[in-house]
Amino acid sequence: MKKKMVSALLLTSMLASMFSGCGKAQASGGAVNEDGIKEFTAFFAVPGSEINDDNEIQQIIAEKTGCKVKETWLTGQTAEEAVGTLIAGGEYPDFIEGGNGSKQLYEAGALVALDDYIDKYPNIKEYFTEQEWDQLRQSDGHIYWIPQFSNIYGQERACTHNDEAFWIQARVLEWAGYPKVETMDEYFDLIEAYNEANPTMADGTTTNIPYTILCDDWRYFCLENAPEFLDGYPNDGSCIVDPDTLKVIDYNTTDTAVKYFKKLNEEYKKGIVDPESFTQTYDEYIAKISSGRVLGMIDQWWDFAYTGEDAIKSAGLDEQGCQYVPLPITIEKGMKNQWHNSGGVLNVSSGLAITTSCKDVEGALQFVNDLLDQDIHDLRFWGVEGEDYLVGDDGLYYRTPEMRKQAADTAYKAAHTCSYSYFPQYSGTSRDGKNAMKSDGQEQEFFDGLSEPIKKCFEAYGAKTYVEMLGTSEKPGPWYPMYTYSNTLTTDTPGGTAWTKMGEIKHQYLPKVVMADDFEKGWDEYMKAYNECKPEDFISEMQTELERRMEEAAKYE
Amino acid sequence: MKTKAINMVDLKRQKVLIFWAAAITIYGIIFNYLPLAGWLMAFQNYKPVTGLLHSQFVGLAKFKLLFSDVSFLRVIRNTLAMGVINLAVTFFMAILFAILLNEMASKGGKKVVQTISYLPHFLSWIIVTGILHDALSGTGIINTLLLHFGAVTQPINFFAHEKYFWPIVAFANVWKETGWNAIIYLAAITSIDPSLYEAAAIDGAGRWAKIKHVTLPGIKPTIMILLLMNVGNVLNAGFEIQYLLGNGLVQNVSQTIDIYVLKWGISQGDYSIGTAAGIFKSVVAIVLIVICNHLAKKHGEERLF
Numbered sequence: 126m127k128k129k130m131v132s133a134l135l136l137t138s139m140l141a142s143m144f145s146g147c148g149k150a151q152a153s154g155g156a157v158n159e160d161g162i163k164e165f166t167a168f169f170a171v172p173g174s175e176i177n178d179d180n181e182i183q184q185i186i187a188e189k190t191g192c193k194v195k196e197t198w199l200t201g202q203t204a205e206e207a208v209g210t211l212i213a214g215g216e217y218p219d220f221i222e223g224g225n226g227s228k229q230l231y232e233a234g235a236l237v238a239l240d241d242y243i244d245k246y247p248n249i250k251e252y253f254t255e256q257e258w259d260q261l262r263q264s265d266g267h268i269y270w271i272p273q274f275s276n277i278y279g280q281e282r283a284c285t286h287n288d289e290a291f292w293i294q295a296r297v298l299e300w301a302g303y304p305k306v307e308t309m310d311e312y313f314d315l316i317e318a319y320n321e322a323n324p325t326m327a328d329g330t331t332t333n334i335p336y337t338i339l340c341d342d343w344r345y346f347c348l349e350n351a352p353e354f355l356d357g358y359p360n361d362g363s364c365i366v367d368p369d370t371l372k373v374i375d376y377n378t379t380d381t382a383v384k385y386f387k388k389l390n391e392e393y394k395k396g397i398v399d400p401e402s403f404t405q406t407y408d409e410y411i412a413k414i415s416s417g418r419v420l421g422m423i424d425q426w427w428d429f430a431y432t433g434e435d436a437i438k439s440a441g442l443d444e445q446g447c448q449y450v451p452l453p454i455t456i457e458k459g460m461k462n463q464w465h466n467s468g469g470v471l472n473v474s475s476g477l478a479i480t481t482s483c484k485d486v487e488g489a490l491q492f493v494n495d496l497l498d499q500d501i502h503d504l505r506f507w508g509v510e511g512e513d514y515l516v517g518d519d520g521l522y523y524r525t526p527e528m529r530k531q532a533a534d535t536a537y538k539a540a541h542t543c544s545y546s547y548f549p550q551y552s553g554t555s556r557d558g559k560n561a562m563k564s565d566g567q568e569q570e571f572f573d574g575l576s577e578p579i580k581k582c583f584e585a586y587g588a589k590t591y592v593e594m595l596g597t598s599e600k601p602g603p604w605y606p607m608y609t610y611s612n613t614l615t616t617d618t619p620g621g622t623a624w625t626k627m628g629e630i631k632h633q634y635l636p637k638v639v640m641a642d643d644f645e646k647g648w649d650e651y652m653k654a655y656n657e658c659k660p661e662d663f664i665s666e667m668q669t670e671l672e673r674r675m676e677e678a679a680k681y682e
Numbered sequence: 683m684k685t686k687a688i689n690m691v692d693l694k695r696q697k698v699l700i701f702w703a704a705a706i707t708i709y710g711i712i713f714n715y716l717p718l719a720g721w722l723m724a725f726q727n728y729k730p731v732t733g734l735l736h737s738q739f740v741g742l743a744k745f746k747l748l749f750s751d752v753s754f755l756r757v758i759r760n761t762l763a764m765g766v767i768n769l770a771v772t773f774f775m776a777i778l779f780a781i782l783l784n785e786m787a788s789k790g791g792k793k794v795v796q797t798i799s800y801l802p803h804f805l806s807w808i809i810v811t812g813i814l815h816d817a818l819s820g821t822g823i824i825n826t827l828l829l830h831f832g833a834v835t836q837p838i839n840f841f842a843h844e845k846y847f848w849p850i851v852a853f854a855n856v857w858k859e860t861g862w863n864a865i866i867y868l869a870a871i872t873s874i875d876p877s878l879y880e881a882a883a884i885d886g887a888g889r890w891a892k893i894k895h896v897t898l899p900g901i902k903p904t905i906m907i908l909l910l911m912n913v914g915n916v917l918n919a920g921f922e923i924q925y926l927l928g929n930g931l932v933q934n935v936s937q938t939i940d941i942y943v944l945k946w947g948i949s950q951g952d953y954s955i956g957t958a959a960g961i962f963k964s965v966v967a968i969v970l971i972v973i974c975n976h977l978a979k980k981h982g983e984e985r986l987f
């Protein structure tokens with residue numbers, strides 16, 4: 126009997142363990158709730174924070190448009206994993222942004238072709254030019270998704286540098302008397318000197334982290350793609366394009382790449398590079414940034430600003446100069462840098478799509494259309510007049526210091542703000558011709574909102590905005606940016622397979638190279654493993670795409 | 683033992699058992715046998731848009747691709763290594779722990795220790811790995827202690843070196859599961875006839891001799907059955923812990939078959955190759971169980987079938 130008990134127990138526990146893994150089906154549809162509001166669901170394959178169910182602005186928008194969308198975000202997975210799981214299950218939310226998994230959604234037949242609908246919705250129609258809409262067509266000639274970002278209405282109003290850069294804390298620059306910093310050597314010399322003179326933060330006990338590198342999963346761009354910028358090229362992301370010869374260049378193997386990683390290796394040995402760089406998770410990284418201990422790093426503004434910088438502000442560390450400013454660094458002195466490019470970037474590789482599970486496609490698109498109305502757009506990105514911003518006599522929107530403070534407060538954001546941040550949106554100038562579409566583009570408001578150390582820093586460098594710290598360039602050509610193509614590569618093609626393998630090898634070897642006792646040996650091992658991935662397959666597919674894009678663009682000239 | 687024909691009275695008396703057996707059989711069919719139809723995918727170039735019925739059949743091409751992939755061979759090695767290490771350590775620790783616990787004189791103390799020790803079982807891996815990540819970080823408790831006692835001069839970066847990864851995984855498994863696994867052995871120990879201990883004591887056996895000659899032989903059938911069942915699980919060396927603790931630097935030793943399936947099957951959308959890897963895993967598990975069962979039978983030990 127006893128033996129039977131044991132085996133029965135085992136059997137039960139075994140069966141119980143098999144239960145795990147069954148996903149739950151997602152409710153879908155645009156059903157109308159008791160208040161007469163249509164409810165849609167959306168999944169965005171990027172990390173984000175959910176807002177409260179009774180969010181105030183979401184409710185106002187629902188009353189005005191008759192629609193409400195329950196948004197969910199990526200947690201603890203990669204975009205491809207989340208999308209792959211959805212495809213395997215075969216049920217989708219109404220709206221989806223698949224990120225790097227968009228191509229898979231398209232191939233699985235999960236998305237609704239939008240071309241026939243676009244003409245019926247004036248705001249959506251207006252959102253792109255014919256040429257841009259055509260660029261979005263997939264291999265079957267249809268349009269499936271609407272990229273949401275970097276669409277500029279009217280005149281561009283960029284104050285923040287929303288991209289990648291070498292960032293440094295304002296306190297370091299202030300201590301050194303705002304020197305000119307143009308090369309990696311100068312950058313690290315400055316950090317070293319500061320850290321030696323001030324090994325701790327203002328409290329005298331918390332030690333600084335001179336330089337850290339985020340290396341978690343897809344965010345390892347903080348380590349790997351600097352060589353393209355250091356050579357003065359813009360963010361094509363996965364390769365360099367020579368604008369004169371129109372040839373694709375692999376930035377992983379250039380002399381600049383060797384110099385860059387050698388420098389990191391030296392700094393690692395000196396103890397300047399955070400030894401936990403390559404093992405820290407994104408959350409741990411943000412916690413470090415938030416504490417104000419990190420003097421400098423490479424990152425994209427959007428990757429740390431809304432979490433790390435906001436936390437620095439909330440903790441009052443902004444007045445100690447713990448906020449970051451970008452520096453125009455190149456491999457040699459006097460080179461033109463393209464860390465910042467003006468104009469919008471049409472990222473054709475992903476966007477907001479509507480799935481075949483959505484029962485009310487027209488209702489869903491009507492909502493997207495309504496979100497682009499100026500009054501709704503203002504609600505999304507400025508808030509409620511009188512509560513979140515005031516209107517001056519000249520018609521310009523502005524905020525009081527209290528309003529700015531609450532706008533950075535996490536709890537307030539969850540309860541009050543609803544920007545539908547992964548739905549189509551504009552930056553640039555509002556339809557009234559005066560205000561900026563988003564508060565961060567309003568020059569006076571932007572400047573008034575800066576902390577003292579940042580203001581002083583800007584003044585010292587003769588800059589008014591983050592962008593002016595770097596200078597700006599036009600986009601280099603009609604192909605730009607190439608990453609919108611490499612993002613869609615799958616292992617179905619040799620180039621895509623090479624791209625996946627290159628990513629794996631770089632994830633493994635770049636940290637090793639930086640930590641190597643003998644850099645030359647480490648680099649040789651890396652190059653050996655790297656060349657086995659057949660990067661030439663990848664480069665040749667990129668070259669083909671580059672030529673295709675140039676031909677497409679020529680049609681519109 | 684004589685077998686006699688089943689009559690209605692027996693059936694009636696065992697109706698609860700029969701009900702449960704039927705329920706579990708139906709469950710098994712629905713959740714364990716019907717999904718096997720999905721194995722078809724491994725022999726197709728499966729695309730979600732064409733589905734199982736209209737995808738192109740490619741024979742064993744996906745298996746060939748799988749076994750010509752160096753990284754698949756590497757994940758097999760990792761899975762086997764971590765599986766065997768985990769099995770050996772957790773198995774040994776659980777028995778040791780159960781016996782030690784049984785030797786405790788104080789009833790209350792025993793209860794407290796037992797409860798505390800099996801609590802980690804109910805924590806999810808994300809929490810356990812979070813704790814590990816903190817404890818083993820440069821400023822974590824382990825490095826602080828090592829520095830304090832002068833065992834090292836620089837904090838050890840535990841997650842940056844391949845050599846530490848398997849031991850960390852094994853340790854985490856032991857910490858999480860020892861208390862839980864010990865429950866079954868404790869149950870087995872309590873059902874040993876006390877008169878055996880008395881007889882042993884009269885024969886002059888001390889504590890050690892009692893453990894060796896009464897306790898261990900008493901729980902031997904349980905040990906054998908559990909060992910057999912766990913051997914089949916060797917390739918289930920884990921997914922969460924390696925997925926959560928791994929990083930680019932240690933990917934050569936950290937990735938298991940499950941992670942490989944996730945990466946190629948789900949992320950890269952090649953469901954066929956994912957299924958092929960899954961089939962391989964099941965086949966190995968069945969072979970291992972049959973071999974062990976056979977060995978057990980040969981030595982006249984307790985066995986599964």
